[in-house]
Amino acid sequence: MATATPPESTSPEPSRRRFLKRVTTLGAVVVAGAARPEVAGAQSGAAPERPAPDDPTKELGAPIRPYGERARFEKAVRQQFPTKTNESSWTFTPLQDSRGIITPSSLHFERHHAGVPDIDPAKHRLMIHGMVDRPMILTMDEIRRLPSVSRIYFVECSGNSLTEWAKPAAKGVQGTHGLTSCSEWTGVLLSLLLKEAGVQKGATWLVAEGADAAVMTRSIPMKKAMDDILVAYGQNGEAIRPEQGYPLRIVIPGWEGNTQVKWLRRIKVVDKPYMTREETSKYTDLMPDGTARQFTFEMEAKSVITNPSGGQKLPGPGFFEVTGLAWSGRGKIRSVEVSTDGGKSWKPAQLQEPVLRFAHVRFRFPWKWDGQEAILQSRCTDETGYVQPQLADLVKIRGVNSVYHLNAIQSWKVTAGGEVSNVHA
Ligand SMILES: Nc1nc2c(c(=O)[nH]1)N[C@H]1C(S)=C(S)[C@@H](COP(=O)(O)O)O[C@H]1N2
Ligand SMILES: [Mo]
Secondary structure: OHHHOOHHHHOOOOHHHHHHHHHHHHHHHHHHHOOOHHHHHHHHOOOOOOOOOOOHHHOOOOOOOOOOOOOOOOOOOOEEOOOOOOOOEEEEOOHHHOOOOOOOHHHOOEEEOOOOOOOOOOOOEEEEEEOEOOOEEEEHHHHHHOOOEEEEEEEEOOOOOHHHOOOOOOOOHHHHHOOEEEEEEEEEEHHHHHHHHOEOOOOOEEEEEEOOOOOOEEEEEHHHHOOOOEEEEEEOOEEOOHHHOOOOEEEOOOEEHHHOOOOEEEEEEEOOOOOOHHHOOOOOEEOOOOOEEOOOOEOOOEEEEEEOOOOOEOOOOEEEEEEEEEEOOOOOEEEEEEEOEOOOOOEEOEEOOOOOOOOOEEEEEEEEEOOOOEEEEEEEEEOOOOEOOOHHHHHHHHOOOOOOOOOOOOEEEEOOOOEEEEEOO
């Protein structure tokens, strides 16, 4: 009964204080070993040291709270790639623990070139200038007064799966595919802002600039800007998280994550691409003949089985639901097939509604495992008829100098013992 009221005021026994002390100690240990202390620290605080009651109906529940947290037993966290600094780094979404198609904002993957800036929305401005009739400087309040839209889109870093070109490297799906996440974004269509500003004749590109210490800058063709690009301030029903670009970012449906400038502060309307660092020395694909592909904006169709996936263990033969995610930067996913024999035979998976353009799509496939070794694969086709390639076929065209844009079929091997691991089949 001690947990029925705030323990600080009534609890006679020192167990809570002991619990807190233990958590603090644990937190300190984890922090010392963690590449990203604030994440590790926050997690250790959620450790379920205090057992839940055997019969929850016999105790009064916890009091209401103003901002929600997930259940203390849930442990999925973003994982950081081992980079030299925490500021130019990235974290992966735990896709193996994701349900449905929306990524919780707290687990959206992150890619920062100079850390997460601390921006006061009251001081933030968006400037639109260059080849326009009416240059503008907008406050956040002014932007939020404009007609808005909400749309569900994935964001995928074109570096997703980059470790997997030559040999299977990451252990599980978080490492192989965790640089993609899917959110409902709310904001203003960029086309609306550009119409307000009055784009001049001959303006074919724009340059978007972030307010972070990297001042990340990308050139974007006017055609896409006039089509479906969002200037977003909302993510999954609340303000965009600082990690995702608070208070304002560009969301470009289907395009590589790097073009989707976070902490957006400036749009310059121009008549050519500006050849910034992020579109010359980075985010280009070196081909076998020594030339480089540039402005590879659209993320090609890709899918992956998230369960069962690398690092998991099947308890024994019997029924399993094979499930995963598919997405395409060219529009809608038309179909997903699953193979349990390393690509020799394929059967259609069921697509779960909603199936949206430029969004993650959840697929499901009932599988009766006979206890023999199996290789699980998924292969998607998008509405343009493009079929996700086998890795060998992708390498035939792209060679192995490429870093970005690996969208090949992923293979998970299931041993007779039920262990699941990352393989190249
Ligand atoms: N201003 C700014 N925008 C940025 C970046 C950045 O470092 N600074 N990183 C880019 C990269 S490489 C990617 S993949 C996406 C990642 O978006 P997310 O962190 O919301 O997942 O943001 C892009 N926009
Ligand atoms: Mo990226």
